[in-house]
Amino acid sequence: xxxxxxxxxxxxxxxxxxxxxxxxxxxxxxxxxxxxxxxxxxxxxxxxxxxxxxxxxxxxxxxxxxxxxxxxxxxxxxxxxxxxxxxxxxxxxxxxxxxxxxxxxxxxxxxxxxxxxxxxxxxxxxxxxxxxxxxxxxxxxxxxxxxxxxxxxxxxxxxxxxxxxxxxxxxxxxxxxxxxxxxxxxxxxxxxxxxxxxxxxxxxxxxxxxxxxxxxxxxxxxxxxxxxxxxxxxxxxxxxxxxxxxxxxxxxxxxxxxxxxxxxxxxxxxxxxxxxxxxxxxxxxxxxxxxxxxxxxxxxxxxxxxxxxxxxxxxxxxxxxxxxxxxxxxxxxxxxxxxxxxxxxxxxxxxxxxxxxxxxxxxxxxxxxxxxxxxxxxxxxxxxxxxxxxxxxxxxxxxxxxxxxxxxxxxxxxxxxxxxxxxxxxxxx
Numbered sequence: 001x002x003x004x005x006x007x008x009x010x011x012x013x014x015x016x017x018x019x020x021x022x023x024x025x026x027x028x029x030x031x032x033x034x035x036x037x038x039x040x041x042x043x044x045x046x047x048x049x050x051x052x053x054x055x056x057x058x059x060x061x062x063x064x065x066x067x068x069x070x071x072x073x074x075x076x077x078x079x080x081x082x083x084x085x086x087x088x089x090x091x092x093x094x095x096x097x098x099x100x101x102x103x104x105x106x107x108x109x110x111x112x113x114x115x116x117x118x119x120x121x122x123x124x125x126x127x128x129x130x131x132x133x134x135x136x137x138x139x140x141x142x143x144x145x146x147x148x149x150x151x152x153x154x155x156x157x158x159x160x161x162x163x164x165x166x167x168x169x170x171x172x173x174x175x176x177x178x179x180x181x182x183x184x185x186x187x188x189x190x191x192x193x194x195x196x197x198x199x200x201x202x203x204x205x206x207x208x209x210x211x212x213x214x215x216x217x218x219x220x221x222x223x224x225x226x227x228x229x230x231x232x233x234x235x236x237x238x239x240x241x242x243x244x245x246x247x248x249x250x251x252x253x254x255x256x257x258x259x260x261x262x263x264x265x266x267x268x269x270x271x272x273x274x275x276x277x278x279x280x281x282x283x284x285x286x287x288x289x290x291x292x293x294x295x296x297x298x299x300x301x302x303x304x305x306x307x308x309x310x311x312x313x314x315x316x317x318x319x320x321x322x323x324x325x326x327x328x329x330x331x332x333x334x335x336x337x338x339x340x341x342x343x344x345x346x347x348x349x350x351x352x353x354x355x356x357x358x359x360x361x362x363x364x365x366x367x368x369x370x371x372x373x374x375x376x377x378x379x380x381x382x383x384x385x386x387x388x389x390x391x392x393x394x395x396x397x398x399x400x401x402x403x404x405x406x407x408x409x410x411x412x413x414x415x416x417x418x419x420x421x422x423x424x425x426x427x428x429x
Contacts, residue, residue: 026074032059035080038066038073044106049074050114057083057119065099065138070106075114075155082159085121099131100138100178107148107184111136111155118159118195130170132178133161134218135195140177142184144224149185152176158194171211172218173197174260175240179212180220183227183269190414190428191216191236196282198243210252212260214305215240215282219254220262222271222312233275235414239425241282247290252297255286256305256349257323263356264312271314277410278303279322279365281425301349302328302370307359308351315358316348320409322365323347324399324425346370363408368393 026047029035035054037043044066056063063084084099101116116135132138135157142148157175172179175193180186193216212219215238222229238258246253254261257280264271280303288298299306302323307316328346347370350359370393398404402417405426410417415426 026072029054032056032061036061036063038069039064043071044069045071047072047074050076050078050080053079053081055081057081065101065103067103068106069102069104070108072110072112073114074112077113077115079115079117081117081119083119099133100136102137104139104141105137105150107142107145107150109150111152113154114156116155116157116159118157118161120159120161120163122161122163131163131172132170132218133163133173134175134177135159135193136176138178139172140180140186141182143182144227146183146228146230147185148183149187151187151189152191153187153189155191156194157192159196161195161197163197163199171199172260173199173212174214174218175216175238177217179218180229180231181223183222183224183229186229186231188231188233188236190234192428193238193240195240196242197240200245211244211254212305213242213244213253213255214238214258214260215242215256215280216258216278218260220259220271220273222264222269222314223266225266225268227268228270228272230272231274233273233278235276235428236278237281237425237428238279239281241284243285245287248288248298252299253286253288254297254299254305254349255284256280256300257282257284257302257328259304261299261306261308262304262314262316263306263308263310263354264314265310267311269312271309271312271316273315274317274319275303275321276319277321277414279324279425281324284328299349299351300328301346302366304348306349306351307356308354309356310354314356316356317358317360318348318362318364320363320365321361322405322408323370324365324367365394365399365404365408367399368395 026049028051029048030051032054038048048071063082080101082101099120099122118135120133136152136155140150155176161173175195176191197213220231242255244253244255258278262271262273284300286298286300303321307314347364347366350356394404400420402420405417406412414429416429417426
């Protein structure tokens with residue numbers, strides 16, 4: 001590995017990811033062995049820059065992913081191919097498995113202009129520990145500082161995740177990020193996930209707890225007393241398909257086209273989640289053969305699978321967001337109707353028992369008849385279309401015209417709408 005000063009980004013290679021003009025200094029990475037040095041504790045605060053595509057599978061490099069990386073990582077528009085296969089049996093609840101390019105990111109981290117081509121296969125049995133998977137990072141927990149921050153910009157993920165789990169603990173899976181938690185400020189700009197994820201034979205026993213599946217982020221949770229977690233997501237998309245099949249009775253499963261679930265669970269903690277010009281377009285299929293008891297919860301939504309709070313304050317604002325070309329399908333055996341399942345094709349599923357402090361949907365785009373996700377039982381079934389929440393219920397043909405998007409405040413200087421007539425959803429310029 002050699003020091004280079006400076007490294008100039010080739011903006012032509014990042015055009016599809018936002019064409020960001022950046023000049024930076026860092027350690028140049030051109031092959032798998034050099035990339036492996038990110039895992040060294042001494043390098044977790046250093047800046048790195050890719051200078052070529054890297055195939056970790058072809059090189060046979062065993063990848064664990066750096067912990068608590070807090071430097072700047074410039075992808076320069078290059079691709080990292082990440083192929084992992086695991087078969088694990090863990091019994092210790094303290095064990096945490098984070099399968100991603102970065103295991104965790106720390107305060108000050110910047111990851112920018114990179115394509116992740118992932119192929120992940122994992123089988124976990126009799127586990128009490130936790131699994132966090134994201135195409136970029138497994139988990140971001142910044143502690144108790146409102147000012148700590150992480151930025152992700154100009155990133156694209158694609159590929160597949162196939163997960164089999166029996167009696168597992170927490171399982172949090174997202175196309176970009178497995179879980180965001182604690183407090184701090186997370187800024188995500190001009191990112192996209194095309195990663196398809198599936199989980200089969202998903203069985204909970206007495207040790208089972210929760211699973212969050214999201215096309216972009218598995219779970220967002222504010223859980224530090226008297227602290228605030230602020231998450232800003234702008235000009236981003238998720239088009240991957242999500243499929244979960246299992247036997248769930250006493251546990252929770254939340255599945256969303258963009259975010260699995262978002263909540264606060266600590267008194268005095270606050271979550272402020274704002275999404276602007278983001279869309280989800282993948283299919284969601286959840287099949288549960290177990291009969292839910294009172295403690296069991298299932299939620300699914302086209303954009304967010306579940307929005308709630310057990311304590312503290314949860315504020316969610318969705319400006320100019322869309323759910324398009326997508327089906328939210330659920331098949332379950334149950335006398336206790338789970339949250340968000342009284343109707344399929346819900347924009348956002350919301351807890352009836354623990355609703356969020358606020359949920360604001362402005363200029364939403366979706367097919368006609370998609371439910372807004374306003375608190376179930378208070379009229380949203382009769383309101384029907386998304387227009388009940390300052391939205392635009394559109395026909396399939398209307399969704400395929402650029403005018404529909406531009407009139408809903410989507411910029412044609414940021415988004416390319418030329419593929420709409422042929423059935424392709426907007427892409428970042």
